[in-house]
Amino acid sequence: MSRRPLFLPVITAAALALLLAGCERETRGWRVAPHVPAAASRPAGSALAPGPGASTASAPAAGLPSAAASVVVPMQRIANRYEGNAYAVSQGKRWYRWYNCNGCHSNGGGGMGPALMDAQWLYGSAPAQVAASIVQGRPNGMPSFAGRIPDEHVWQLVAYVRSMSGLVRADVAPGRSDSLSPGWEPETRREPATPRNAPPPTAPASG
Amino acid sequence: MQDVLHSAGVQAGHILDLWRLMLGVCAVVFAAVLLAFLWAVLRAPRAGRDTSPDLSALQHNEPRLLRRVAWATALSTLLLFGLVGASVWTDRALAQLPLHGALHVRVTAHQWWWDLQYDDAEPSRIFTTANELHVPVGRPVILTLLSDDVIHSFWVPSLAGKKDLIPGRTAQLQFRADRAGTYRGQCAEFCGAQHARMAFRVIAEEPAAYEAWAARQRQPAAPPADALRQRGQQLFLAGTCVMCHNVGGTDATGRRAPDLTHLGSRQTLAAGTLPNAPEPLAAWIRDPQSHKPGTNMPGHDYSPEDMQALVAWLRGLE
Numbered sequence: 001m002s003r004r005p006l007f008l009p010v011i012t013a014a015a016l017a018l019l020l021a022g023c024e025r026e027t028r029g030w031r032v033a034p035h036v037p038a039a040a041s042r043p044a045g046s047a048l049a050p051g052p053g054a055s056t057a058s059a060p061a062a063g064l065p066s067a068a069a070s071v072v073v074p075m076q077r078i079a080n081r082y083e084g085n086a087y088a089v090s091q092g093k094r095w096y097r098w099y100n101c102n103g104c105h106s107n108g109g110g111g112m113g114p115a116l117m118d119a120q121w122l123y124g125s126a127p128a129q130v131a132a133s134i135v136q137g138r139p140n141g142m143p144s145f146a147g148r149i150p151d152e153h154v155w156q157l158v159a160y161v162r163s164m165s166g167l168v169r170a171d172v173a174p175g176r177s178d179s180l181s182p183g184w185e186p187e188t189r190r191e192p193a194t195p196r197n198a199p200p201p202t203a204p205a206s207g
Numbered sequence: 208m209q210d211v212l213h214s215a216g217v218q219a220g221h222i223l224d225l226w227r228l229m230l231g232v233c234a235v236v237f238a239a240v241l242l243a244f245l246w247a248v249l250r251a252p253r254a255g256r257d258t259s260p261d262l263s264a265l266q267h268n269e270p271r272l273l274r275r276v277a278w279a280t281a282l283s284t285l286l287l288f289g290l291v292g293a294s295v296w297t298d299r300a301l302a303q304l305p306l307h308g309a310l311h312v313r314v315t316a317h318q319w320w321w322d323l324q325y326d327d328a329e330p331s332r333i334f335t336t337a338n339e340l341h342v343p344v345g346r347p348v349i350l351t352l353l354s355d356d357v358i359h360s361f362w363v364p365s366l367a368g369k370k371d372l373i374p375g376r377t378a379q380l381q382f383r384a385d386r387a388g389t390y391r392g393q394c395a396e397f398c399g400a401q402h403a404r405m406a407f408r409v410i411a412e413e414p415a416a417y418e419a420w421a422a423r424q425r426q427p428a429a430p431p432a433d434a435l436r437q438r439g440q441q442l443f444l445a446g447t448c449v450m451c452h453n454v455g456g457t458d459a460t461g462r463r464a465p466d467l468t469h470l471g472s473r474q475t476l477a478a479g480t481l482p483n484a485p486e487p488l489a490a491w492i493r494d495p496q497s498h499k500p501g502t503n504m505p506g507h508d509y510s511p512e513d514m515q516a517l518v519a520w521l522r523g524l525e
């Protein structure tokens with residue numbers, strides 16, 4: 001009898017607290033600037049034309065992550081403010097298709113270009129290093145997108161690329177596209193999987 | 208401009224007839240129910256200021272209760288079946304639009320604009336435009352409806368019913384504009400932050416005027432005539448614009464954003480968000496997020512001189 005009146009208020013308060021915790025968990029910033037030092041968003045030049053960021057840009061071409069990391073320590077301190085934001089990361093996924101990244105890197109599994117969903121990073125996995133790869137380009141085929149992709153899109157792309165190998169929180173990373181489902185059309189994939197010709201290859205799980 | 212009650216085509220006319228029938232039937236039923244209610248209220252026993260109510264009428268049952276309820280139920284059922292029949296009949300009428308010599312347009316909805324590709328048996332005569340559907344008066348139009356991202360719905364109230372555009376699916380919508388004019392259309396399925404600013408215009412014009420318009424649309428963009436426009440074109444081709452936009456006759460071949468080959472001839476910008484004039488165009492390029500928050504177009508902070516050149520070139524694409 002003494003515990004009974006407490007029960008309902010406690011449950012109500014707990015439910016309210018749970019509900020309120022969901023409020024404003026994340027906002028869509030339409031105009032959140034990437035807010036990165038200019039040197040990081042446009043790390044200059046190549047070995048032929050070294051710019052102000054030459055010391056960071058001259059990482060060995062085929063360097064292992066550890067080797068590259070020792071050269072570019074300052075870049076690793078630059079945080080990407082889009083990485084905690086599901087909307088920004090999903091926009092990065094949109095740009096990934098729009099700017100034809102999938103033309104070479106496929107859906108992250110790699111093709112003409114290296115895979116992005118594995119743990120290997122030729123030029124470092126820090127956000128600023130990935131941004132530098134996009135903006136400057138890299139030897140053996142990665143073109144430079146300097147002046148072609150706005151800064152905010154570059155950094156949203158960086159967040160998405162890092163999410164593919166699980167470097168971004170799982171509740172922020174976008175889901176797999178419908179087009180990757182093994183079914184013939186998105187809505188048919190719930191039917192029992194009876195392959196018509198050959199069993200489709202098991203798709204690798206994305207980060 | 209966007210009015211279900213003023214149909215400008217045979218399809219919208221059928222829908223309007225059905226709507227009027229339903230309105231009439233429902234109005235009569237509504238009035239009858241209200242009258243019955245009023246009658247019940249008036250004949251109910253009531254007390255005066257000092258006297259108690261006369262409840263003698265409640266002592267015996269309502270006469271012929273079962274028969275009255277049966278009649279009312281039968282009448283309601285009959286009316287509802289009548290409306291179902293009218294609905295089916297309207298649907299049949301909509302499907303029987305003669306489609307001989309129809310114009311084929313492929314409509315792809317994007318967040319938040321409309322991509323319109325005019326199909327033709329001869330590939331060189333295919334052309335693309337955005338957010339402004341020109342159709343000849345009196346000729347049926349077959350729209351093939353596709354979506355690039357989420358579910359949208361194509362609706363021109365004055366010309367036809369609405370039809371959803373579902374990703375991964377192909378839908379069809381037929382209509383015919385019987386009266387020349389400009390009719391507003393609107394996305395009718397919530398599709399994200401800027402669903403409300405996903406409008407388009409259907410411009411129905413005489414066949415000769417339509418053919419002249421289509422012939423102009425098939426032409427590539429004219430080369431810039433003066434130094435200012437040349438500078439504008441260089442800015443466009445050297446920057447981020449070319450990653451998404453297409454301008455026929457130039458190196459800009461992006462397919463992710465509205466085709467700008469004949470931007471100057473269109474009435475609005477950004478799917479009906481802004482009028483197509485130099486100042487709104489410059490404002491849109493400088494900061495699209497303040498006009499249409501969430502749009503995928505990034506802002507570009509050009510210097511005033513550069514912006515003037517760019518706008519001059521874009522406005523000249525007619």
